[in-house]
Amino acid sequence: xxxxxxxxxxxxxxxxxxxxxxxNYSSSVPPYLFWYVQYPNQGLQLLLKYTSAATLVKxxxxxxxxxxxxxxSFHLTKPSAHMSDAAEYFCAVSGGSNYKLTFGKGTLLTVxx
Amino acid sequence: xxxxxxxxKFQVLKTGQSMTLQCAQDMNHEYMSWYRQDPGxxxxxxxxxxxxxxxxxxxxxxxxxxxxxxxEDFPLRLxxxxxxxxxxxxxxxxxxxxxxxxxxxxxxxxxxx
Numbered sequence: 001x002x003x004x005x006x007x008x009x010x011x012x013x014x015x016x017x018x019x020x021x022x023x024n025y026s027s028s029v030p031p032y033l034f035w036y037v038q039y040p041n042q043g044l045q046l047l048l049k050y051t052s053a054a055t056l057v058k059x060x061x062x063x064x065x066x067x068x069x070x071x072x073s074f075h076l077t078k079p080s081a082h083m084s085d086a087a088e089y090f091c092a093v094s095g096g097s098n099y100k101l102t103f104g105k106g107t108l109l110t111v112x113x
Numbered sequence: 114x115x116x117x118x119x120x121x122k123f124q125v126l127k128t129g130q131s132m133t134l135q136c137a138q139d140m141n142h143e144y145m146s147w148y149r150q151d152p153g154x155x156x157x158x159x160x161x162x163x164x165x166x167x168x169x170x171x172x173x174x175x176x177x178x179x180x181x182x183x184x185e186d187f188p189l190r191l192x193x194x195x196x197x198x199x200x201x202x203x204x205x206x207x208x209x210x211x212x213x214x215x216x217x218x219x220x221x222x223x224x225x226x
Contacts, residue, residue, distance in 0.1 A: 009153065032212040043203065043219040044156075051212035058142055090155060094212075100171070101146075101205070103155035 002093050003025040007106035014112050019063075019078040021107050023091030026072060033074040034092045034101070035065055044090070050074060061085070086111045116140065119204050119218035126194040126225045134189040134221050136204030142216075144207045145187040149173065149200040150220075156203060163186055163209065194225045 007022035017097045025031055033050040048059025063086075065076045074091060091104040117204075120135045138145065146161035148171075158171030162181040176188040176198060191198060201222050207215040 003153075034215070036217075041222075044217040046214055049212065049214065055189075070161075094215075100158060100161065101148075103157070104147075105153055105155040 004091050004093050004104035006091050006107050010108045013081045013108040016080050019081045021076040021089050023074045025093045029095045032094045035076050036090045038088045072094045081111045083111050117218040119221050123222045130194050132191050136187045137185050138206040142206035143209050146205045147189045148203045150212050151200050196225045199225045
């Protein structure tokens with residue numbers, strides 16, 4: 001069994017400020033973890049993924065995430081927010097195979113000028 | 114490279130009508146799946162397939178039917194549409210090994226009135 005909890009359904013930051021989106025997971029097997037971004041009325045775009053190769057994962061658009069097994073966390077960060085980062089972000093977990101991806105409920109990121 | 118293609122992008126149905134959402138991928142992926150996205154719920158798995166001729170139920174399968182006659186195609190059928198099926202539907206495909214990137218289509222916005 002696996003589950004994902006995203007803390008905060010809505011996060012608001014100022015342009016240039018740090019972005020921190022929280023994700024905690026549970027999994028009965030070693031997890032694979034993903035962050036997806038969704039812009040309004042569009043599909044899902046993969047930001048980054050953790051596949052056990054390295055605990056600090058760098059993705060597109062300046063985002064990165066750190067896998068912390070002891071905390072069962074995979075938080076997404078970006079040092080300096082840009083207006084174009086405004087979107088909904090989803091954390092997801094899968095187990096040993098890819099046929100079942102379990103998503104969190106999403107976090108809407110608002111960037112204020 | 115087209116990736117995962119979904120049609121139609123928008124559809125309005127009347128209660129009780131049936132319809133099929135089409136999904137095709139050109140990456141020779143064994144795994145294909147359908148998710149629905151509802152506000153505040155993230156994405157939830159409806160049905161999935163691990164190869165041609167093999168399908169199984171996900172988290173929310175009621176009211177939906179699928180088949181997988183070819184590797185490329187994985188249509189989702191709504192047998193008798195209900196307002197509760199108003200949602201955004203995403204098709205996805207991937208190779209089976211955990212951690213491989215899961216590719217999503219652009220989504221199909223369905224309204225049942």
